[in-house]
Amino acid sequence: GENVEQxxxxxxxxxxxxxxxxxxxSDSASNYFPxxxxxxxxxxxxxxxxxxxxxxxxxxxxxxxLNKTAKHFxxxxxxTQPEDSAVYFCAASMGGSARQLTFGSGTQLTVLx
Amino acid sequence: GAVVSQHPSRVICKSGTSVxxxxxSLDFQATTMFWYRQFPKQSLMLMATSNEGSKATxxxxxxxxxFLINHASxxxxxxxxxxxxPEDSSFYICSVPLAGGxxxxxxxxxxxxxx
Numbered sequence: 001g002e003n004v005e006q007x008x009x010x011x012x013x014x015x016x017x018x019x020x021x022x023x024x025x026s027d028s029a030s031n032y033f034p035x036x037x038x039x040x041x042x043x044x045x046x047x048x049x050x051x052x053x054x055x056x057x058x059x060x061x062x063x064x065x066l067n068k069t070a071k072h073f074x075x076x077x078x079x080t081q082p083e084d085s086a087v088y089f090c091a092a093s094m095g096g097s098a099r100q101l102t103f104g105s106g107t108q109l110t111v112l113x
Numbered sequence: 114g115a116v117v118s119q120h121p122s123r124v125i126c127k128s129g130t131s132v133x134x135x136x137x138s139l140d141f142q143a144t145t146m147f148w149y150r151q152f153p154k155q156s157l158m159l160m161a162t163s164n165e166g167s168k169a170t171x172x173x174x175x176x177x178x179x180f181l182i183n184h185a186s187x188x189x190x191x192x193x194x195x196x197x198x199p200e201d202s203s204f205y206i207c208s209v210p211l212a213g214g215x216x217x218x219x220x221x222x223x224x225x226x227x228x
Contacts, residue, residue, distance in 0.1 A: 032215040034215075034216070041204075041222075041224070042221070042222070043206060043219040043220060043221050043222050044157065044206075044219055046216065049215070049216070051215065089156060089157070093215065095215050099145070099210045099215065099217070100147050100159050100162060101147075101157075101159070101208075101217065102159070103156045103157045103158070104156065105155075105156050106155070106156050
């Protein structure tokens with residue numbers, strides 16, 4: 001089955017700096033790659049996603065890049081703010097009838113004011 | 114976005130008892146729902162795929178006789194943790210995939226504590 005690895009496990013940045021989280025996946029059939037932000041005790045919240053037919057996607061301060069050849073994708077957060085502090089998960093899915101998500105291990109992002 | 118509800122949000126039960134968790138899709142019908150489990154400071158792990166009108170599909174290592182799943186209607190799936198033990202204490206989250214799409218909508222989760 002699919003295996004998703006995520007790093008770093010913890011990341012501290014100064015407010016206003018950029019944060020980058022990286023993930024690799026194992027199954028070349030995966031074609032959907034969402035990123036979630038999860039606050040303590042809450043459900044995962046989709047912040048951005050990318051499909052395999054696109055190399056990059058941006059939404060204001062958040063961007064995701066995908067390298068299908070290398071099977072890795074990254075989350076970029078610019079101009080970080082204290083409210084960005086949370087746990088971030090990457091995930092991969094094959095879509096279609098196999099839409100279950102395989103999650104990475106998570107990154108605890110702390111934005112220091 | 115679509116609304117998915119879970120009930121209860123928190124439950125405390127004694128070891129050996131059973132607990133039922135409901136997941137409801139409020140906006141659209143769902144032939145498939147997913148159940149995930151998340152231990153403290155860990156990631157979400159898929160437990161099973163709930164299929165309306167047929168048996169659930171369980172991931173390797175998940176005991177189907179312990180985690181009973183019933184998907185009796187297009188808007189409701191239930192997860193029953195039978196003979197619960199302290200090691201079953203976890204955050205249980207369901208998700209509903211959008212038909213024909215990629216995105217999934219998560220329920221708010223159920224915090225189960227077994228004493």
